[in-house]
Amino acid sequence: MYILSVGLNHTSAPIEIRERLAFHTEEEEMALVSLHQEKSILENVIISTCNRTEIFAVVDQLHTGRYYIKRFLANWFQMDMQLLEPYLLFFEEEAAVKHIYRVTSGLDSLIIGETQILGQVKDAFLSAQTIGTTGTILNQLLRDAIHFAKNMHHTTKINENAVSISYAAVEVVKKTHADVSNKKTVVIGAGKMGTLAIQNMTGAKITDITLVNRTDQRAKETAQQLGIQWRSNQELAAEIQEAEIIITSTSATAPIISKEAITNIMATREKPLTLVDIALPRNIEASCADVPNVTLFDIDDLGDVIQENTEQRQALVAEIEQHLDLACAQFFEWEKQLGVVPIIKELRQNALDIQAETMVSLTNKLPNLTDREQVIIGKHMKSIINQLLKQPVSELKEMATNEDAASQIELFQKIFHLKDNEEEITPQITTEKVGEKA
Numbered sequence: 001m002y003i004l005s006v007g008l009n010h011t012s013a014p015i016e017i018r019e020r021l022a023f024h025t026e027e028e029e030m031a032l033v034s035l036h037q038e039k040s041i042l043e044n045v046i047i048s049t050c051n052r053t054e055i056f057a058v059v060d061q062l063h064t065g066r067y068y069i070k071r072f073l074a075n076w077f078q079m080d081m082q083l084l085e086p087y088l089l090f091f092e093e094e095a096a097v098k099h100i101y102r103v104t105s106g107l108d109s110l111i112i113g114e115t116q117i118l119g120q121v122k123d124a125f126l127s128a129q130t131i132g133t134t135g136t137i138l139n140q141l142l143r144d145a146i147h148f149a150k151n152m153h154h155t156t157k158i159n160e161n162a163v164s165i166s167y168a169a170v171e172v173v174k175k176t177h178a179d180v181s182n183k184k185t186v187v188i189g190a191g192k193m194g195t196l197a198i199q200n201m202t203g204a205k206i207t208d209i210t211l212v213n214r215t216d217q218r219a220k221e222t223a224q225q226l227g228i229q230w231r232s233n234q235e236l237a238a239e240i241q242e243a244e245i246i247i248t249s250t251s252a253t254a255p256i257i258s259k260e261a262i263t264n265i266m267a268t269r270e271k272p273l274t275l276v277d278i279a280l281p282r283n284i285e286a287s288c289a290d291v292p293n294v295t296l297f298d299i300d301d302l303g304d305v306i307q308e309n310t311e312q313r314q315a316l317v318a319e320i321e322q323h324l325d326l327a328c329a330q331f332f333e334w335e336k337q338l339g340v341v342p343i344i345k346e347l348r349q350n351a352l353d354i355q356a357e358t359m360v361s362l363t364n365k366l367p368n369l370t371d372r373e374q375v376i377i378g379k380h381m382k383s384i385i386n387q388l389l390k391q392p393v394s395e396l397k398e399m400a401t402n403e404d405a406a407s408q409i410e411l412f413q414k415i416f417h418l419k420d421n422e423e424e425i426t427p428q429i430t431t432e433k434v435g436e437k438a
Contacts, residue, residue, distance in 0.1 A: 001042060001344060001393065002062050003137065005091040005099050006069045007054030010110045013087040015300045019281035021077050021084075023048035024253060028127055035072050036133040039386055040064040042394055043138045045128040047103070049120050050165070050280035050299060051110050056100055058137045060348075060386065060393060062092055097141065097328050104145040105152055105324070107317060110299075111165065112310045113158035116192075118149050136338070136397040141331060148327045158316040166196035166249075168302040169276045170204055173245055176274050176295055181205045186243040188212050188236070189250035190222040193278055197247050198226050210243075212236050214250065241265050247276045248283035259287040266291055278302075338400045343409065344393055346418050351385045392416070 008021060023031050023046060035044050035055065043058035055073075059065025070088065074081040091099040102108045104121045125142045128134045134142070153159045163171075174180055185206055187194050190213040201209055209228040213219035216232050223230035231239055240246060240257070250256060257275070266273065275296045277284040282298055289296040359378060363369060369377075392412075399408040413419070 001058050001060055001137065001341065001397070002065065003093055003096045003141070004057045004059050004062060004065050004069070005054060005096040006057070006066065006073075006088060007047070007052060008087045008089060009052035009054070009108065010300070012089050015280065015282065015298055016286075017087050018051065018053065020079070021053045021073065021087075022050075022280060023053065025251070029131055031076060032128055032131050032133045034076070035069070038068040038072050039383065040068050042390065042397075043135045044133050045124050045138055045142065047121060047124045049117065050278075052103075052108075054103070056096075056138060056142070058135065060344075060390070064386075066090060094328070094332070097331055098324065100141060101145045101148055101324050101327060104142075105149040105320060106159065107320060107324075110303075111163055111168075111306055112313050112317060113153075114164060115153060115159045116164075118146065118153070121149075122146055135394060136401050137335070140334060144327065144331055148324070152320045152323060156316045156319055158313060158320065163306060164193075164196055164200075165278050165299060165302060166193050167200045168305040169197055169247055169278050169297070170200040170206075171305045172297050172302060173201075173247075173274060173276060174204060177245075180245070181207060183244040184208045184210075184242055185245040185247070186210050186212060186239045188246065188248045188256070188283065189279070190218045191249060191251065193249040194247070195222060195226070197249065197278070198222075198228060202226070202228075206245075210239055212239055214252075237261070241269075243273065244271060245274045245276070247278065249278045250283050252279070252283055253281055255283055255285045257284045257288065259285045259291060262288045262291050262294060266293055338397070340396050340400045340409065343396065343413065343418060347392070347416055348385075348389060350416070350418070351389060352382075355381045355385060 008018065010018070013021070028046065028048075031046055032044065035041060035046065035057075040059045040061055041057055042060060045056045047054045047056070053073075055069055057065060057069060070081055070085065073079075073088075074084050077084075099108070104118055106113045106115060106117050109117050121142070125134070125138075125146070129139070177183060183206065185201060185208060187198055187201075187209060190211060194211070194213075198209060198211065211219050211223045211226075211228055211230045212233060212235070213222070213230075214233055216230075219230040219232075240261070246257075248257065262273070262275075270293075272293045272295065275284050275288060275294065277296065277298045280299065284296060284298075286296070286298070288294055355378070358381065359374070362377065363374065396409070396412055399405055399412060402408060
């Protein structure tokens with residue numbers, strides 16, 4: 001079994017690709033189950049945020065696992081595999097474990113050291129656990145990574161001065177206006193990012209703020225808590241008509257502000273309009289930037305503000321990286337203690353030996369089989385082996401963590417006629433690398 005991470009993030013894919021490959025909340029359970037049913041996949045967790053879509057998995061074979069995860073993503077998002085592949089990042093074994101720690105700690109985030117990703121990883125892990133797509137390896141790895149991230153945030157305080165996307169959005173607005181204090185501002189979306197944007201705006205002395213949300217009750221409650229005004233979603237068009245600054249952060253799966261609407265609005269007014277879209281998928285059609293007197297920013301346009309903050313935090317990043325190497329080494333030690341890797345390899349080899357013997361017998365009895373036919377038969381036989389071994393391998397991994405692991409593993413070996421190795425088993429993590437990027 002091998003640990004594998006496959007996905008894309010803000011460094012490998014532009015926003016138009018990231019929004020196309022984002023899992024919606026209502027899809028999570030179905031996606032987890034569907035991925036778990038793919039060949040080679042033994043355990044899996046899906047992380048989907050505004051800046052990344054990643055799959056953390058345990059697979060029985062690296063090459064096969066890579067392929068079927070790519071195929072799953074391509075099928076799920078209805079995208080050709082060849083078009084998808086250049087945007088994907090692959091991490092295997094040691095690199096995958098380190099990557100998972102870095103992601104959870106916020107070191108791989110657009111905003112270095114931010115804590116929102118920690119909560120997102122915890123939620124994704126809990127969802128996968130609840131549905132049953134994690135097992136011994138990912139349960140331990142993600143628990144360790146979450147604990148490590150919490151500890152590093154506490155000891156280094158790296159998160160205390162981290163900017164947020166909402167903060168960066170307000171900073172961009174301030175740079176485009178000489179004086180923002182009296183600008184009519186509309187925030188669309190009462191979620192966490194919208195709320196943070198409002199808090200940053202009030203901190204920047206912006207006083208004319210109106211909140212609009214899909215549900216009026218949420219808008220009213222949030223506005224009262226923050227001391228601002230709110231309007232019904234039915235009044236959104238009128239609010240946009242008068243606004244000078246609009247910040248959007250809803251979970252809508254399609255744009256809620258179109259170029260046509262903005263064109264019509266700007267035709268009846270002279271004052272400029274600044275649009276800041278911090279949602280993914282995006283809430284504002286990108287073509288709105290083509291409308292005269294309109295300035296549009298999305299998440300990828302906030303880089304300069306974020307980079308200034310990141311440069312101040314590199315010393316803390318280096319400190320965390322040192323601790324991270326030790327944490328990864330401790331995880332590898334734990335994995336070695338499982339002692340089931342050699343058993344799995346022997347079980348698989350026995351099955352492959354039977355396949356080879358059967359193939360020889362088959363070709364002797366059917367000498368007219370073409371090379372192509374033999375290859376096809378061989379692939380189907382291997383597919384049967386993978387399916388037959390998937391559940392026993394999964395059960396064996398669970399046995400290894402039980403209190404009576406030794407006796408259960410011994411029974412497993414007897415059932416499958418495997419060697420009873422009395423020496424201490426210390427399997428090594430494979431160092432085979434295919435590269436971090438496909």
